[in-house]
Every structure is written in structure tokens, then in C-alpha cells.
Amino acid sequence: FIIDFxxxxxxxxxxxxxGKRTGxxxxxxxxxxxxxxxxxxxxxxxxxxxxxSLTRKIVGNGNGKYTFNSIMPDGTTIKIENIDTAPGQTDVxxxxxxxxxxxxxxxxxxxxxxxxxxxxxxxxRSLALNGVGGGPATEIDITVAPDLSLFRxxxxxxxxxxxxxxxxxxxxxx
Numbered sequence: 001f002i003i004d005f006x007x008x009x010x011x012x013x014x015x016x017x018x019g020k021r022t023g024x025x026x027x028x029x030x031x032x033x034x035x036x037x038x039x040x041x042x043x044x045x046x047x048x049x050x051x052x053s054l055t056r057k058i059v060g061n062g063n064g065k066y067t068f069n070s071i072m073p074d075g076t077t078i079k080i081e082n083i084d085t086a087p088g089q090t091d092v093x094x095x096x097x098x099x100x101x102x103x104x105x106x107x108x109x110x111x112x113x114x115x116x117x118x119x120x121x122x123x124x125r126s127l128a129l130n131g132v133g134g135g136p137a138t139e140i141d142i143t144v145a146p147d148l149s150l151f152r153x154x155x156x157x158x159x160x161x162x163x164x165x166x167x168x169x170x171x172x173x174x
Contacts, residue, residue: 001035001073005045006058008066010085013057014046022046023056056093060085060107072099075119080104083112092139100146105139111160114140120147123168127151130163 006012011024014033022036023029023046029038033052039045048054050073058068067081076099083091089107096102102114111133117126125148132155134140141154153162 001037001047002050003039003045003069003071004048004056005039005042005069006066007069008044008058008085009062009064010058010060010066012044012046012068013059014048015055015057016052022048051097053094053096056095058083058085058091058093060087060089062087068093070095070099075117075124077115077117078102079113079115079117081113081115084110098146100144102142103139104134104142105136106134107136109133109135109138114142116142116144116148116151118146118148119171122171124171125168126166128165129153130165131160132162133160 004012004014013025014022016033020032021030022033031037033049035049037047039047058066063086066083066085067079070078078095078099091107092105094103111131113128113130114132115126115128117124127144127148132140134155138156143152
């Protein structure tokens with residue numbers, strides 16, 4: 001399973017290509033997507049099937065900042081953090097089936113950090129993009145190589161200074 005969860009004043013609404021739903025839609029929990037389940041022990045967390053392109057709508061239910069996390073069974077993680085939200089704001093995140101392409105369209109112009117991590121052979125690799133920004137007409141597109149050796153950032157927002165950090169940790173030698 002993929003585990004998606006929020007640390008935030010927001011709810012996740014997840015849909016697949018067929019329009020099936022999983023998540024919290026207007027205070028009702030759905031798990032229509034085949035092999036999806038809510039995590040009853042952790043509010044706002046969902047188990048999702050591997051190998052499907054999914055769209056996540058993150059709907060603000062309070063004022064503050066949220067962090068979106070997605071953990072996949074192959075060791076891939078996606079984290080989008082420090083995103084401002086307010087009641088009713090809807091940010092849209094689309095992730096393809098192998099998590100190599102991501103499109104994020106915030107409700108209003110926002111700045112945030114995106115981190116990709118993956119276990120590649122005996123290394124844990126990570127790419128962090130700080131200062132990324134976007135809005136409803138200026139979504140961001142990120143494509144990453146399967147081994148995180150290369151990424152492409154399409155950022156149609158206003159001029160930004162984006163800080164890119166990459167690191168790896170060898171599991172054997174630390």
C-alpha cells in the first residue's frame with residue numbers, strides 16, 4: 001500500500017482516473033477506490049493502491065500550515081510542507097502511477113518545500129526543493145528520474161529563488 005497522510009488543518013479528497021473516491025469528502029469518509037482503506041488509528045491517513053495515478057485535493061478546514069506525506073512500498077516518499085491554508089481553500093496534487101511526475105496547483109499563490117526520497121540500491125537518496133511556489137494558474141510540475149539522479153522543475157509562478165539540496169546516505173557505511 002501507499003500511505004498518504006496530512007499533518008494539518010485540512011482534509012484529503014483522493015480520486016482515481018475513474019472518479020472513484022477515497023478520503024474525507026464533506027465530513028464523510030469514503031473508500032471507493034479498489035484496495036483503498038482509511039487508517040482508523042490515525043485521522044487523515046489513507047492506505048492507497050500501488051500503480052495508480054491519483055489526484056489529491058487538500059481542502060483547508062482551518063487556518064494554518066499543512067504538510068502532505070506519501071510513503072510508498074518501494075521506499076519512495078513525497079513530502080510537501082509549510083503550505084498555508086484556510087477554510088475552504090483547495091490545493092490540487094496530481095501524482096502519476098510511479099511517482100515520477102507531480103503537478104501541484106495551490107488555491108492561491110503559495111510558497112512551499114517539496115522533498116523526494118527513495119531507497120536506491122544501498123543508498124537513501126533525497127532531493128529537497130525549497131522556495132517553490134505556485135497558484136491556480138501557475139501550477140508547478142516536477143519530474144524525477146527513478147534513481148533521483150535528475151529532476152526537472154516547471155515553475156510558472158513569479159520569479160523565485162529555489163534552493164535545491166541533494167544528499168545520499170549509504171545504508172552499510174552510514
